[in-house]
Amino acid sequence: MATTTTDGGAGTGAGEDRGPGAPGGGPAPGALSPAGWARWTWRVLTSMRTALILLFLLALGAIPGSMLPQRVVNPDEVAQFSTENPAVAPWLDRLYLFDVYSSPWYAAIYLLLFVSLTGCVIPRARAHLRLMRARPPRTPRHLGRMPYSARFTTGAAPEQVLEQGRTVFKRYRLERYGDSLSGETGYLREAGNVVFHVALLGLLVALAAGYAFGYRGNMLVVEGDGFANTLTSYDSFYPGVAADEDDLAPFSFTLHDFQADFVEDGGFSGQAESFSGELTYRDAPGAEERTHTLEVNEPLSVGGVQVYLLGHGYAPEFEVRDGEGEVVFDQPVPFLPRNGDPGRTADGVVKVPDALPEGLGFEGVFLPTAGERTGEDGETGLASTFPAPKDPAVTLTAYTGDLNMRQAQSVYQLDTSRMEEAGESEVLRPGDSWELPDGAGEVTFTGYEDFATLQMTHNPGRLPALLFSSLAVLGLLGTLFVRPRRAWVRASAGANGRTVVEVAGLGKTESTANGQEFHRLATELRDRLRDVPAADGPASSKE
Amino acid sequence: MVYQLAAEAAVDQDLASLSDHLIIAMIVAYAVALFLFALEAAYGRRTALKNNRLVPLAAGAPGAAAPAPAAVGGSSTVDLDADPPSGASGGDDLEVSVRDSEPRASASRSVLGTVALVVSVAGFLLNLGQIATRGLAADRWPWGNMFEFVVAICLCAVAAFLYAAFRYQARYLGTFVLLPVVLLLGIAARWLYSEAGPLVPALHSYWIAIHVSAAIVATGAFMVSGAAAITYLVAHRTEVKRAAGERVAGIAAKLPSPELLDRVSHRFVVIAFPLWTFAIIAGAVWADEAWGRFWGWDPKEVWSFITWVVYAAYLHSRATAGWKGTRSAWIGVIGFACLMFNFFGVNYMFSGLHSYA
Ligand code: HEM
Numbered sequence: 057m058a059t060t061t062t063d064g065g066a067g068t069g070a071g072e073d074r075g076p077g078a079p080g081g082g083p084a085p086g087a088l089s090p091a092g093w094a095r096w097t098w099r100v101l102t103s104m105r106t107a108l109i110l111l112f113l114l115a116l117g118a119i120p121g122s123m124l125p126q127r128v129v130n131p132d133e134v135a136q137f138s139t140e141n142p143a144v145a146p147w148l149d150r151l152y153l154f155d156v157y158s159s160p161w162y163a164a165i166y167l168l169l170f171v172s173l174t175g176c177v178i179p180r181a182r183a184h185l186r187l188m189r190a191r192p193p194r195t196p197r198h199l200g201r202m203p204y205s206a207r208f209t210t211g212a213a214p215e216q217v218l219e220q221g222r223t224v225f226k227r228y229r230l231e232r233y234g235d236s237l238s239g240e241t242g243y244l245r246e247a248g249n250v251v252f253h254v255a256l257l258g259l260l261v262a263l264a265a266g267y268a269f270g271y272r273g274n275m276l277v278v279e280g281d282g283f284a285n286t287l288t289s290y291d292s293f294y295p296g297v298a299a300d301e302d303d304l305a306p307f308s309f310t311l312h313d314f315q316a317d318f319v320e321d322g323g324f325s326g327q328a329e330s331f332s333g334e335l336t337y338r339d340a341p342g343a344e345e346r347t348h349t350l351e352v353n354e355p356l357s358v359g360g361v362q363v364y365l366l367g368h369g370y371a372p373e374f375e376v377r378d379g380e381g382e383v384v385f386d387q388p389v390p391f392l393p394r395n396g397d398p399g400r401t402a403d404g405v406v407k408v409p410d411a412l413p414e415g416l417g418f419e420g421v422f423l424p425t426a427g428e429r430t431g432e433d434g435e436t437g438l439a440s441t442f443p444a445p446k447d448p449a450v451t452l453t454a455y456t457g458d459l460n461m462r463q464a465q466s467v468y469q470l471d472t473s474r475m476e477e478a479g480e481s482e483v484l485r486p487g488d489s490w491e492l493p494d495g496a497g498e499v500t501f502t503g504y505e506d507f508a509t510l511q512m513t514h515n516p517g518r519l520p521a522l523l524f525s526s527l528a529v530l531g532l533l534g535t536l537f538v539r540p541r542r543a544w545v546r547a548s549a550g551a552n553g554r555t556v557v558e559v560a561g562l563g564k565t566e567s568t569a570n571g572q573e574f575h576r577l578a579t580e581l582r583d584r585l586r587d588v589p590a591a592d593g594p595a596s597s598k599e
Numbered sequence: 600m601v602y603q604l605a606a607e608a609a610v611d612q613d614l615a616s617l618s619d620h621l622i623i624a625m626i627v628a629y630a631v632a633l634f635l636f637a638l639e640a641a642y643g644r645r646t647a648l649k650n651n652r653l654v655p656l657a658a659g660a661p662g663a664a665a666p667a668p669a670a671v672g673g674s675s676t677v678d679l680d681a682d683p684p685s686g687a688s689g690g691d692d693l694e695v696s697v698r699d700s701e702p703r704a705s706a707s708r709s710v711l712g713t714v715a716l717v718v719s720v721a722g723f724l725l726n727l728g729q730i731a732t733r734g735l736a737a738d739r740w741p742w743g744n745m746f747e748f749v750v751a752i753c754l755c756a757v758a759a760f761l762y763a764a765f766r767y768q769a770r771y772l773g774t775f776v777l778l779p780v781v782l783l784l785g786i787a788a789r790w791l792y793s794e795a796g797p798l799v800p801a802l803h804s805y806w807i808a809i810h811v812s813a814a815i816v817a818t819g820a821f822m823v824s825g826a827a828a829i830t831y832l833v834a835h836r837t838e839v840k841r842a843a844g845e846r847v848a849g850i851a852a853k854l855p856s857p858e859l860l861d862r863v864s865h866r867f868v869v870i871a872f873p874l875w876t877f878a879i880i881a882g883a884v885w886a887d888e889a890w891g892r893f894w895g896w897d898p899k900e901v902w903s904f905i906t907w908v909v910y911a912a913y914l915h916s917r918a919t920a921g922w923k924g925t926r927s928a929w930i931g932v933i934g935f936a937c938l939m940f941n942f943f944g945v946n947y948m949f950s951g952l953h954s955y956a
Contacts, residue, residue, distance in 0.1 A: 111912040122901040353804040364891035
C-alpha cells in the first residue's frame with residue numbers, strides 16, 4: 057500500500073515541493089478511522105503514480121473507439137456492424153463500446169484524472185504563490201558545496217563587488233543578506249505548470265458545455281432552393297442534452313448556384329478540384345440580405361451557427377404524367393452518389409403516390425457521364441466514366457401500385473412490397489420521355505440540378521476551447537523551457553586587503569544550461585571587477 | 600450551374616522528373632551514411648565528447664578541455680578558464696568547482712563518422728531539394744499525400760539528428776536514426792509513391808502549412824527521441840550485463856552512457872511535445888473550418904490524442920519515483936509506436952476523414 061505514496065523527489069528538482077500531492081510514506085490505512093481513510097484515498101488519488109496510471113487508462117480506453125464504429129462518428133456504420141455481427145454486437149453495446157467517449161467508464165477515467173489533477177495543482181499553486189511573494193532564501197553558509205561554485209579575489213571593495221553583482225545578476229530577483237546577495241529566477245516554470253493544468257480543466261468544461269448546449273444537423277439543399285433554420289428543415293438533427301430546440305437562430309439562406317471543378321485528363325482525371333456554392337442569407341426574417349461563397353474550407357457563419365459544405369451530388373428532374381394524362385410530378389430529385397464510385401453514379405427513387413389510377417414509383421440510376429465499363433465479373437455494363445455531367449443519363453425501373461406512404465419511410469427508398477414492376481426504361485438523355493407500359497403514364501427526364509449536403513453546428517464551447525487550449529500551450533512552453541534557479545554572490549575580506557568573491561548557483565532542474573549560465577555570470581563579474589580601479593583600501597596594490 | 604473542367608493538372612514535368620531522380624539520390628546518400636555510422640559505432644575508439652551541451656559545464660568556456668575530473672574532496676575542480684584573456688593577472692583567476700553528477704560523455708568515434716556526417720548533410724540537402732522541386736512542380740505546398748508526408752518526416756528527423764549531432768555531439772545516434780529513415784524512405788518510394796499532382800479540395804487551405812508542418816516537425820523530433828530511447832535501452836542492458844560480469848561485444852559495448860542517452864531522449868520529447876500539442880490544436884481549428892466540428896473522434900484524432908497522452912505520461916513518469924530510467928524509456932518507445940501507428944495503421948486500416956492516401 058505504501059507504494060502509492062512514494063512520489064516526488066527523484067525527478068526534476070521542481071517536482072520536489074509538490075505539496076500534499078506528494079506525501080511521504082503515510083501509514084497503511086488498515087487501522088484508520090473513516091476520516092483517515094478519506095485522507096488516505098485523497099492522497100493516493102492525487103499522487104503522481106495514480107495520475108500516471110490514469111493517463112495510461114485514458115490512452116488505453118480510447119483505443120476501442122478507433123477500432124469499432126462509433127455512434128458519434130457514424131451511426132449508420134454502427135447499425136451495419138450490428139446486423140453483420142448479431143452475436144457480439146449487443147454485448148459490445150452493453151459495454152458502451154459503440155459510445156466509448158460518452159461512456160460512463162471513460163467518463164470515470166477522465167473525471168478521476170481531473171479530480172487528481174485538481175488535488176495536485178491547487179496545493180501546488182498555493183505553494184507557488186507563497187514562494188512568489190517571499191524573499192529569496194538566506195544565503196547558505198558554505199557556497200562551495202553548491203553544484204556550481206567559483207572563487208576569485210579582487211582589489212574592489214566588498215560593497216563594490218555586491219553592486220556589480222546586482223548588475224550582473226539583473227535577471228534574478230535579488231535580496232541582500234549581510235555580505236551576500238541571494239537571487240532567484242525562473243518562477244515562470246511553476247506558473248506555467250499551474251496554468252497548463254488549469255487550462256486543461258477549463259478545456260474539459262468548455263467541451264462539456266459544447267456537448268450539452270450545442271446542436272448539429274444535416275440537410276441536403278438542391279440548387280435554387282432555400283433553407284430556414286427550424287427543426288423541421290433538417291434531414292437529421294442531433295441536439296445536445298441541454299440544447300433548446302425551440303430557440304434555434306432564425307436565419308435562412310438560398311443556394312443559388314453551385315460549381316464543381318474536376319481535373320479532366322492525366323493521372324488525376326476525375327479528382328475534384330474545388331466545390332463552391334453561392335448563397336444569399338439573412339440573420340433573421342426581414343434582416344438585410346447578404347451573400348457568401350460556400351467552399352470546403354469556407355463555412356458560413358450566421359447567428360452563432362456554422363454552415364459547412366460536406367458533399368455534393370446531382371438531382372435529376374422528372375416530369376410525370378399519370379394514366380389520366382395529368383402532370384402529377386415535376387421537380388428535381390436528389391440521387392445519392394455511390395460510395396467510392398469515381399464516376400459518381402448515383403441512385404435515387406421518384407415517388408408519385410397520387411398518380412391515377414394507380415400510384416407510380418421509380419427506382420433510378422443517374423450517370424453524370426454515361427459510358428461503359430467492364431466490371432470485375434468481366435461483364436460490360438453501363439457506368440458513369442466521369443464525375444462531371446458531360447453526358448448525363450438516367451435509367452429507370454417503374455413500379456405501379458400502393459407506395460405504402462402511411463408507413464414512415466426514407467425518401468431514398470421505395471417500398472415495393474405492395475407494388476408490381478412495370479418495366480425498365482432505355483437510357484434516357486435530357487428531354488427523353490418514356491411511355492410506361494399498359495397506359496400507366498409517361499415520365500420525362502427534363503434535366504438536372506446540383507445539390508449540396510450541408511451540416512449546421514452550433515457549439516458554444518468552441519471559442520472557450522480554443523482559448524483554453526492556447527493557454528495550455530503557453531503554460532506548457534513555460535513549464536518545459538523555463539529553468540528555475542538560484543544564485544549567490546558573497547564578498548568577504550581576504551588576505552592582503554583583497555576581497556574574496558564567491559559565486560554559486562543551484563539549478564532546480566537538471567538542465568546543463570544552468571552551469572553554463574552561472575559560469576558566464578561569474579566570469580562576467582570577475583571581468584567587471586578587474587576593470588574597477590583599486591578601491592581606497594591601503595593594501596590594494598595590483599601586481 | 601457551371602462545370603469547369605480544368606485541363607491537364609498544371610504540373611511542370613521537368614521539375615517533377617528532377618524531383619523523382621532526387622529521391623533515389625537521397626536514399627543512396629542516407630544508406631551510405633547509415634553504413635558509415637554503423638562502422639563507426641562498431642569499430643571506432645571510445646572517445647570523450649568535448650563541448651557537450653548535455654553535460655554540465657563542459658561547454659562552459661571556449662576551448663575548454665574535457666572535464667578531467669580531478670577529484671578534490673568529492674568535487675571535481677575544473678579550471679574552465681584555461682585560456683584567460685591576455686594581460687590578466689594571476690591574482691584574480693577564477694577557481695571553479697562543479698559538483699553535478701554528470702553522465703560520462705564518451706562514445707565510439709572514428710573519421711568514418713565525420714564522413715558519415717558530411718554524407719548525411721548531403722542527403723539532407725538532396726531531401727530538401729526533392730521536396731522543393733516537387734512543390735514547385737505541382738505549384739503547391741509539398742505535403743499532401745502519404746508519400747510526401749513520409750519524405751518530409753524523414754527530412755525533419757534528419758534535421759533533428761543533425762541538430763543533435765552538432766549541438767549535443769550526439770552523432771552516435773546516427774545508426775539508430777538513419778535506420779528507420781532509410782526504411783521509411785524505401786517503403787515510401789516502393790509502395791506509397793505517387794506522382795506530383797493537385798490536392799483534393801479538403802486540403803485547399805493555408806492550414807495545411809500550419810497543421811501538417813507542425814505535425815511533421817514534431818514527428819521528426821519524436822523520431823530522434825525514440826531512437827535515443829531505444830539506444831538507451833540497449834546501453835542500459837549492456838550496463839546490467841557488465842555489472843553481472845558478462846562480456847559485451849559489438850556496437851552495444853561502445854554506446855555512450857545510458858544517462859546521456861536518457862537526456863537526449865528527454866530533450867527531444869521536450870522539443871516535440873509542445874509542437875505536437877500545437878499541431879493537434881491547429882488540426883482542430885482546421886477541422887472546425889472544413890468538417891464543421893473541431894473534434895469528432897475520427898480515428899486520426901483518436902490516435903493523435905492517444906499519442907499525446909502517452910507522451911504526457913512520459914513527462915510525468917520522470918517526476919515519479921521508480922519510473923525514471925528504463926520504464927520511462929519504454930513509455931517513450933510506446934509513444935513513438937503510437938505515432939507510427941497513427942501514421943500507417945490509421946491511414947490504411949480505418950476509414951476516416953483523413954484518408955488522402
Ligand atoms: C489530463 C491529464 C494531465 C496531462 C495531460 C498532464 C500533462 C502534463 C505535462 C505535459 C507536464 C509537463 C511535464 C514537465 O514539466 O516535465 C505536466 C507536468 C506536471 N504534472 Fe501533469 N498532466 C495531467 C494530469 C496531472 C495530474 C493528475 C497531476 C497530479 C497528480 C499532475 C501533476 C503534474 C506535475 C507535478 C507536473 C510537474 C512535473 C515536473 O515539474 O517535472 N498532472 N503535466
